[in-house]
Structure formats: C-alpha cells, structure tokens
Amino acid sequence: MIKRNAMLLIALLVLFTSGLAGCAGGSGAKIRIGEVTRSVFYAPEYVALEKGFFKEEGLDVELQTTAGGDKTMTALLSGAIDVALVGAETSIYVYQQGAEDPVINFAQLTQTDGTFLVAREETGEFDWSKLNGSVFLGQRKGGMPQMAGEFTLKKHGIDPHADLELIQNIEFANIAAAFASGTGQYVQLFEPQASIFEREGKGHVVASFGTESGQLPYTVFMTKQSYMNKHKDAVQKFTNAIYKAQMWVGSHTPEETAKTIAPYFKDTDMDILTSSVKRYLEQGTYASTPALHEEAWNNLLDVMDSAGELKGRVEMAKVVNNDFAESAVKASSK
Structure with a gap:
C-alpha cells in the first residue's frame, strides 16, 4: 500500500512539474x-x-x-x-x-512615414501649392499617416482643413479602392499600392511624406x-x-x-x-x-x-x- 501511494505521489509530481514546464515554455x-x-x-x-x-x-x-x-x-x-x-x-x-x-x-x-502623395493626374513638375483647393483623400484622424501628412502640408503653407477638401470618413482598408473608383484628386498610399496604381495608370507618385516629415x-x-x-x-x-x-x-x-x-x-x-x-x-x-x-x-x-x-x-x-x-x-x- 505504501509503495502504491508513493508511486501515485511521484506520478502526480511528474504531471505537476511537467505542467509547470509546459506553461513556462509556452509563455515564452x-x-x-x-x-x-x-x-x-x-x-x-x-x-x-x-x-x-x-x-x-x-x-x-x-x-x-x-x-x-x-x-x-x-x-x-x-x-x-x-x-x-x-x-x-x-x-x-x-x-x-x-x-x-x-x-x-x-x-x-x-x-x-511610409506613405507617398499620389496624384490622379500627371501635371508636370510637382509643387505643393497645387494641392490648394483640391479634394484630398486623407487617413484616419489621429493616426500617424494623417498626422504626418498634415504636418507636411502645414510645412508647405497649406492648412489641410481650410485650403483643401479633406475626406476622412473612409476606412483605412478601403482608401485605395475609393481613390481608384474616382474619389479625390490626391491620396496618401503605402507601398506596394502606390507603385501598383502607377503601373495601372490610376495615379502618379509625386512626393514622399517620409522624406518630408523627417525621422x-x-x-x-x-x-x-x-x-x-x-x-x-x-x-x-x-x-x-x-x-x-x-x-x-x-x-x-x-x-x-x-x-x-x-x-x-x-x-x-x-x-x-x-x-x-x-x-x-x-x-x-x-x-x-x-x-x-x-x-x-x-x-x-x-x-x-x-x-x-x-x-x-x-x-x-x-x-x-x-x-x-x-x-x-x-x-x-x-
């Protein structure tokens, strides 16, 4: 009986310590x-x-x-x-x-920043003043793409909420599709979407927000x-x-x-x-x-x-x- 109880105790201890080892290993x-x-x-x-x-x-x-x-x-x-x-x-x-x-x-x-300014039309040499009065398809308020974008626009003398029509009510995942379907004259896009739009003739990369907004x-x-x-x-x-x-x-x-x-x-x-x-x-x-x-x-x-x-x-x-x-x-x- 004593031997049987001892074996049972050892078995329980093995199971217990194995469980602990599994938890410790799994957690890391x-x-x-x-x-x-x-x-x-x-x-x-x-x-x-x-x-x-x-x-x-x-x-x-x-x-x-x-x-x-x-x-x-x-x-x-x-x-x-x-x-x-x-x-x-x-x-x-x-x-x-x-x-x-x-x-x-x-x-x-x-x-x-990883976004690029994509223009719907190719208008020759780019100048930020071209955005004045345009329809800009922006990003979510408070998100880094939108904030870095606004920071860059202000640096070039453009008030994003007064000098252009800023659209911000489109879900992040749907912004590229919205631009492709005709919404906006300018948009911020990450890669590879920016390059894809250039190849398909749906837009043209004219500036980099990464370069403009700094590290x-x-x-x-x-x-x-x-x-x-x-x-x-x-x-x-x-x-x-x-x-x-x-x-x-x-x-x-x-x-x-x-x-x-x-x-x-x-x-x-x-x-x-x-x-x-x-x-x-x-x-x-x-x-x-x-x-x-x-x-x-x-x-x-x-x-x-x-x-x-x-x-x-x-x-x-x-x-x-x-x-x-x-x-x-x-x-x-x-």
Whole structure:
C-alpha cells in the first residue's frame, strides 16, 4: 500500500512539474503579433519570419493583420495578441488615458512615414501649392499617416482643413479602392499600392511624406508592461530576431528582399515588390537598429501636437524601453 501511494505521489509530481514546464515554455515560446496592415513597409518583419530568425531564437511567432491602429491596440489591450506592430502614437494615447498597465515600445521597425502623395493626374513638375483647393483623400484622424501628412502640408503653407477638401470618413482598408473608383484628386498610399496604381495608370507618385516629415518612430513593436515584466526573455529574443532581419535587409539587394517577402504578397508582381522595397531603402525608411531615438521621438511629439492630438509632451522613458534593442545590438557585435 505504501509503495502504491508513493508511486501515485511521484506520478502526480511528474504531471505537476511537467505542467509547470509546459506553461513556462509556452509563455515564452509562443508570441502572437498583430500588424496594423500588410505592407512592404514592414519588410524586415516578414524577413524575420521567412529566414527563420524567430525560430533561431526559440520562438513560435504567429502573425495576423489587425487592420487599423485602433483595432490593433484594442487587440493588444484585450489580450488577443501579445505584441502589436503599430504607430508609436498609439502608446501615447494609452498613456494619456492614465492606463495602469501602459503599452511600452521596445523595437522600432520603421523610422519614417511610409506613405507617398499620389496624384490622379500627371501635371508636370510637382509643387505643393497645387494641392490648394483640391479634394484630398486623407487617413484616419489621429493616426500617424494623417498626422504626418498634415504636418507636411502645414510645412508647405497649406492648412489641410481650410485650403483643401479633406475626406476622412473612409476606412483605412478601403482608401485605395475609393481613390481608384474616382474619389479625390490626391491620396496618401503605402507601398506596394502606390507603385501598383502607377503601373495601372490610376495615379502618379509625386512626393514622399517620409522624406518630408523627417525621422519618426513610425512603426514600432510594443507590448503591455505586464507582459514585458513576465516575459522579458521572450521579448529579448523577439528583439534579437528583428535586429537580425534589419541587418539582413540592409545588406541585401531590393531584389533579394522582394523575393524573400513575396509569400506575404501573393497577388503582387515581383517587379512591383522590388521597386517598392527599393523606394523605401533609398529614403531610409527601414530602421537600421530596433532602438528608438530621442530626436525622432521629439519630432513625433511635434507632429502630434500640430495635429491637436497631444495633451502634453510625454517623456520617451515613460513609454519606451530601449534595453532590449541595445542588448540585441551588443550581442550581435560580439
């Protein structure tokens, strides 16, 4: 009887410890990402997946597209995803609301706006004054594309709410289709949509908001403080993989990057993917390291303030943790 009870106790202990090990491993190994949209703008993310950089770090990463910054942040706050790839401004909005569990930016992916100004008609040499009195198909109020767009227009002496007809009531996912169907004379588009419209004769890229608005922590991987506290090792491994991908993209040709990310853009021709990657590389859109920089952060605050979306300037240290990025860079240099 004693032997039988002892065996039962051992069996229970094995089951218990196995369960703990499974929980511990699962909590760090599985990470669910929600990206705000599917775009060549996020090429290093897809490279990290396709080249197995996450797997090298022992991570099982699941990617889903949660269209729109508001939907992505809702998914993060509700626990539907673990990590969000979205504009850094969303973390500021959460902080401004006095969240007990703030959202922390830990790895920057892009460092400029990724949209281009697309004109319906080709009118020769472009001048920003041509937008005066035009119908402009804008983005969601409070989102980075719209704020960076307004910031650029103001820099060129254009009041977006007085000098042109600004349309902002169209869902992010439907903006390109709305323009293609005849709405607006100008629109902001990400790649590869901008290049696709050029090929199809539906529009012409006349300017880059990325070049015009300067460096910004435009798209960043972020997570809740509580998740970061519980899964520091997983967040570090995640950041390591992103940095490997950033270095890979920076050291390979646009053709090689386009070929690698092609599985994520099955309906897009290779030449369009290549030209899109090339365009982003040429204007320095992809961040070379995951670290966020103070000067770019202050530029972000200026952009948000200009758009009337900032209650008060938020110190970078309040919603940014660069420790993971710095560790990833340091480990790679050894």
